[in-house]
Amino acid sequence: MNGPAVHVDTASPVPPYEQIRAQLAALITTGRIPEGERLPTVRQLAADLGLAAGTVARAYRELEAASLIRTRRGAGTRVAPLPAPPRTPDPAKLAELALRFVTEARGLGVDGETVQRAVRDALEE
Missing domain, CATH: 1.10.10.10 (Winged helix-like DNA-binding domain superfamily/Winged helix DNA-binding domain)
Structure with missing residues (x-):
């Protein structure tokens, strides 16, 4: 090493x-x-x-x-070779992450449209 x-x-x-x-x-x-x-x-x-x-x-x-x-x-x-990441995300995990994000954003006083825009912007990066 x-x-x-x-x-x-x-x-x-x-x-x-x-x-x-x-x-x-x-x-x-x-x-x-x-x-x-x-x-x-x-x-x-x-x-x-x-x-x-x-x-x-x-x-x-x-x-x-x-x-x-x-x-x-x-x-x-x-x-050892690292295992390949799963191809299909766990829907329950994805829903949990989305809920956590929305909850945090709303805690900042952000409305739904602004949350959606933030997600779209993040996906485009």
Whole structure:
């Protein structure tokens, strides 16, 4: 992994394995660590961070369970392909987002026509 570094704050109430997992997950899902990129070995990352190997191994296990990384004997640990986003949005989720937007807009004192115009403008961007 030649990209962004992972840091652990030992004074944080968040367990070190969770800090590692969250940082790597964010780097992977945002594409800062690309698909196929090889991650350091458990021992190497543990040594780099001054942690026990078991701590890093737990983070890697959780990332693997989330299908963000794959570990293969002889090939190491690599970033897995991200799942394709769903093609059809969940109608209930879309309705929830629309209701939230309308509620917030009306809370600002905006009328329905202005809300519709704002949505059309946003769609045209």
